[in-house]
Amino acid sequence: MSLLVVGSVALDSLETPFGRREEVLGGSASYFSTCASFFGPTRVVAVVGEDFPEEHLAFLSSRGADLAGLVRQPGRTFRWKGRYDFDLNTAQTLDTQLNVLATFKPALPAAWRDTEFVFLGNIDPDLQQSVLDQVGKPRFVACDTMNFWIDSKRASLLETLKRVDLLFVNDAEARQLAGEHNVIKAAKTILGFGPRAVVVKRGEYGALFFSGSEVFAASAYPLLDVFDPTGAGDSFAGGFMGYVARCGRMEPDVLRRAIVVGSVVASFAVEQFSLDRLRTLTAAEIRARYAEARQLAHFDDLEPDLFAPGR
């Protein structure tokens, strides 16, 4: 199997109620590839500046990231600075410095044209399409986006959506993209735009999956301590796509398990700053928490002859 991600590799500065960190490893491609690595290697398409620490590249490589598609360009690396208050569901962006990301043009190594599984991280939908132009006939394409692109590049985003199998969005993005308040109706509208499936992420509440008439609701793992929510969505996508690529199948039962895997991996990612928890995370821990998630959601069929007479 072959899995490719296009996205950001960043230096994040974070403030949370629990502390702060300056210029730590971040970016959608970093979280994605590290989380997918539990299931297999990832081809990374991204850009960094001259100032990007070699140790971060060494770490990503050690986690099976193939960096043949990561270019180092003159200038500074993309930087994001954000703050979370006690409601850890929403980030407040304090500063964004695009730097080398401003002129990023994804260029895939020719050998990657055979890629089977593709994740289009949250970048300009024009760039997402240019990546798809450079892969031959992928088996499964998933894509992320955000309010900024929904608002400013809607037409291009709708073109991307015609070419993807699955879209990851959060509640607010789903509502904005569909122009519909009810999230169930919003998801159905989005399915009409092209994707075969939509995953609506709802933070601490879990995720909903829609495909055709199929609906799956996954509860989030109930965490006592959310430390740093940065990268949760990309960790979710990384676990999801890593698992799907490893299975090599896209049947509904696989996608349901993939959502739980993504949710579990993301639940670890937010336990510490940056990718720190992912550095120590083991497959055994993922498997154990997946089993807990099964237990968390389990209930049996109703008994027969249960209702009051005449009802």
Add this chain to the structure above:
Amino acid sequence: MSLLVVGSVALDSLETPFGRREEVLGGSASYFSTCASFFGPTRVVAVVGEDFPEEHLAFLSSRGADLAGLVRQPGRTFRWKGRYDFDLNTAQTLDTQLNVLATFKPALPAAWRDTEFVFLGNIDPDLQQSVLDQVGKPRFVACDTMNFWIDSKRASLLETLKRVDLLFVNDAEARQLAGEHNVIKAAKTILGFGPRAVVVKRGEYGALFFSGSEVFAASAYPLLDVFDPTGAGDSFAGGFMGYVARCGRMEPDVLRRAIVVGSVVASFAVEQFSLDRLRTLTAAEIRARYAEARQLAHFDDLEPDLFAPGR
């Protein structure tokens, strides 16, 4: 089995984005007993005024409500007027007229002293305790409350909690009662106040159940059209307690199914104004939607030999 509810019987006036209704049947005891009636009869302790329409009492009776504990007093019936905006999760109270409820002193028929299952609706915790004083040795007591009592009668509410088996609260009430933002920690704190179990209702997101080290997460049935959320919590409690009383057991597996039953019954209740949908609801519809809820939440175990080598 015997099930008792103490709560309000009200005349509600409602405004939603979908229309309005004046002086329709409402109140916690009305919703509760009608929803519990799918599983068996309910003993109703409540008060109405001279103006309360006989047809509503006839309806409640037809649904197995034993009205021997419902008194008709001089004066007007309790009235509540509320509005919902497009975010149907939160009601805006426009007017509350306590009327006969202001001097309500629950008095149980002597024959009801043997009651096994008790639901203390959202009333003054002093009155909740006076009801418990009037039942001998109930097998299972559940209780509802609200921000007003948490704020204004905290000491009395904590006394009530020492005497109940299960508390129903929503997210915000759990946080307020526990003085703790994280809802998981809040639930654990509340368990320390006395109840053996806590159900945290999260509106469109479903419900969490806590008891000892046990946690259960139930997703809400994904509704395309929420019409009138009034009574959703009491409908949930009615389905829950009706089912538990019918089973006559309080083991974890029963309580899990009870939460799904409550969630399913509540999902019907909000489809039309007042108790209108409950008037036509059948046991077969409840059973069918319960089966859908099973399908909605289902996912399988992970495959063995799944992870990448060395992880």
